[in-house]
Amino acid sequence: MDRLLPVISDLSRPYWDGARAQRLVLQRCPECRDWVHPPRPMCPKCQSETMAYEEASGRGKVYTWSVMYTKGNPGFDAKIPYATVTIELDEQPHLFVIGNIDCPRDQIEIGLPVEVWYERVTDEITLPQWRPAK
Amino acid sequence: MSNPLRDKAAVVGVGHSPCVRDMGVSPHVFTARTILEALDDAGLNPSDVDGMCAMGGAPEPATIEMIETLGIPGVTYYGGAMGGGVGPGLVAQAALVVAAGLCTTCVAYRTMAAPRPGDATYNFMAREGPTGNAAFSAPYGQGVFMQYFAPWYQRKKKLYGVKDEHMGAYVTQMRDNASRNPHAALRNPMTMEEYLACPFVAEPLRRYDCDLPVDVCGAVVVTTSERAKDLKKKPVYVAATATGTGPRPDMIFWHDYDQSSAYWANKVIWKNAGMGPQDMDFGMIYDGFAPLILYNLEEYGFVPKGEVGPWLGEGHHRPDGSFPLNPHGGNNSEGRSHAIGHVVEAVHQLRGEAGERQLKKANATFVNGGALMLAGAIVLHNGG
Numbered sequence: 001m002d003r004l005l006p007v008i009s010d011l012s013r014p015y016w017d018g019a020r021a022q023r024l025v026l027q028r029c030p031e032c033r034d035w036v037h038p039p040r041p042m043c044p045k046c047q048s049e050t051m052a053y054e055e056a057s058g059r060g061k062v063y064t065w066s067v068m069y070t071k072g073n074p075g076f077d078a079k080i081p082y083a084t085v086t087i088e089l090d091e092q093p094h095l096f097v098i099g100n101i102d103c104p105r106d107q108i109e110i111g112l113p114v115e116v117w118y119e120r121v122t123d124e125i126t127l128p129q130w131r132p133a134k
Numbered sequence: 135m136s137n138p139l140r141d142k143a144a145v146v147g148v149g150h151s152p153c154v155r156d157m158g159v160s161p162h163v164f165t166a167r168t169i170l171e172a173l174d175d176a177g178l179n180p181s182d183v184d185g186m187c188a189m190g191g192a193p194e195p196a197t198i199e200m201i202e203t204l205g206i207p208g209v210t211y212y213g214g215a216m217g218g219g220v221g222p223g224l225v226a227q228a229a230l231v232v233a234a235g236l237c238t239t240c241v242a243y244r245t246m247a248a249p250r251p252g253d254a255t256y257n258f259m260a261r262e263g264p265t266g267n268a269a270f271s272a273p274y275g276q277g278v279f280m281q282y283f284a285p286w287y288q289r290k291k292k293l294y295g296v297k298d299e300h301m302g303a304y305v306t307q308m309r310d311n312a313s314r315n316p317h318a319a320l321r322n323p324m325t326m327e328e329y330l331a332c333p334f335v336a337e338p339l340r341r342y343d344c345d346l347p348v349d350v351c352g353a354v355v356v357t358t359s360e361r362a363k364d365l366k367k368k369p370v371y372v373a374a375t376a377t378g379t380g381p382r383p384d385m386i387f388w389h390d391y392d393q394s395s396a397y398w399a400n401k402v403i404w405k406n407a408g409m410g411p412q413d414m415d416f417g418m419i420y421d422g423f424a425p426l427i428l429y430n431l432e433e434y435g436f437v438p439k440g441e442v443g444p445w446l447g448e449g450h451h452r453p454d455g456s457f458p459l460n461p462h463g464g465n466n467s468e469g470r471s472h473a474i475g476h477v478v479e480a481v482h483q484l485r486g487e488a489g490e491r492q493l494k495k496a497n498a499t500f501v502n503g504g505a506l507m508l509a510g511a512i513v514l515h516n517g518g
Contacts, residue, residue: 064289
């Protein structure tokens with residue numbers, strides 16, 4: 001079975017359109033300027049109903065990570081063991097995105113500066129991914 | 135002013151099935167049996183019940199199904215759902231509605247079932263066509279439940295000095311405790327060497343850190359403290375309850391991995407109980423993933439922040455330690471019951487009927503359930 005691909009909704013479409021164009025585009029409230037991820041129908045900080053998207057820097061730090069040893073994620077069983085990382089983006093404290101990281105496992109550590117790269121999966125879906133910052 | 139609900143409700147009966155891979159009867163039947171056991175423990179009949187609390191999602195039978203099966207004539211309160219992270223949260227709800235006069239005798243229960251061949255396993259959350267938050271994690275191979283917790287534990291270990299040997303000291307003790315619990319699923323002793331040799335399921339989480347999915351039901355009967363005095367067993371009073379959650383509805387995209395939902399339950403539980411962590415003789419601390427105790431022990435004030443690893447290493451949690459934990463073996467070694475087993479054991483201990491597991495001093499305890507995203511907590515005592 002292939003890896004699970006996201007269902008694109010009206011709410012999340014700008015994120016996936018951005019990724020396809022190799023840009024990290026995240027929701028940002030036009031009123032209070034808070035970044036929000038995953039996308040939400042209203043701003044959790046100021047309750048604005050007019051959420052918009054902006055391009056983010058694509059830089060952050062490893063907040064935490066784990067290494068998967070168990071089967072069950074479609075498309076990933078042959079990659080075991082593989083790491084998934086929680087990235088805290090530079091834009092805002094505790095603004096998290098999830099990804100994989102392109103580096104040897106012993107290089108992964110909390111606080112490691114990372115930058116985005118883009119993994120094209122299908123014509124429609126490109127996934128933002130992460131690697132140690134140059 | 136003391137909280138007006140303090141000690142207004144009491145647990146008067148408990149029932150607990152064995153924790154086994156296959157009970158041989160359906161969850162419907164073993165749930166009904168366990169509720170009857172709890173009512174019998176209280177000296178009550180189904181016709182005395184006028185309140186029911188359960189989550190009621192398959193395989194657990196719904197409250198309305200149990201009402202029919204048990205011949206309960208009808209109830210003035212039925213509730214449930216996720217508030218409080220299941221077991222203790224449901225008992226908290228039962229105590230609140232009894233204290234508030236919505237009903238007089240309320241049964242709270244939690245039923246779980248081991249996965250059968252062909253079932254989607256409980257731990258498997260990755261689904262075809264992920265939507266919502268999962269659309270941003272499952273495509274990276276982070277879609278199984280243990281991966282919602284493992285990154286929290288990683289951070290705890292790296293930043294707060296928790297070592298494998300510390301968790302090993304906990305898990306091996308739970309196996310030892312479970313050897314004295316006839317209902318427990320995992321009663322064989324485990325050495326530290328065996329724990330440390332246990333493979334990772336999602337590093338740093340080991341297989342032995344995860345509770346075993348089993349067929350199990352726990353049932354708890356709550357009534358008014360006034361009525362409790364006339365019943366069969368010594369009442370166990372509910373001093374206070376709390377449930378809590380944080381600002382984000384997801385463990386992966388949680389606002390801060392260093393602040394679990396227990397933070398919010400802790401804000402009110404002790405003030406309302408009129409007691410503090412130092413007054414608890416032992417702790418019934420939720421451990422569905424064993425390292426959850428790290429968060430619970432610190433957030434509820436039993437151990438100073440950042441000291442819980444060495445605290446376990448020193449053995450304070452042993453039955454003869456300064457603060458015994460989970461004398462029944464926890465969910466870790468008894469079996470996965472979403473902490474309803476913790477409530478049942480708390481009652482057995484407070485009544486002095488825990489047999490060879492009985493702790494020397496057991497007049498007051500703290501029970502919690504849920505974890506990280508959902509918190510439920512209860513303070514129980516036997517009136518000294």
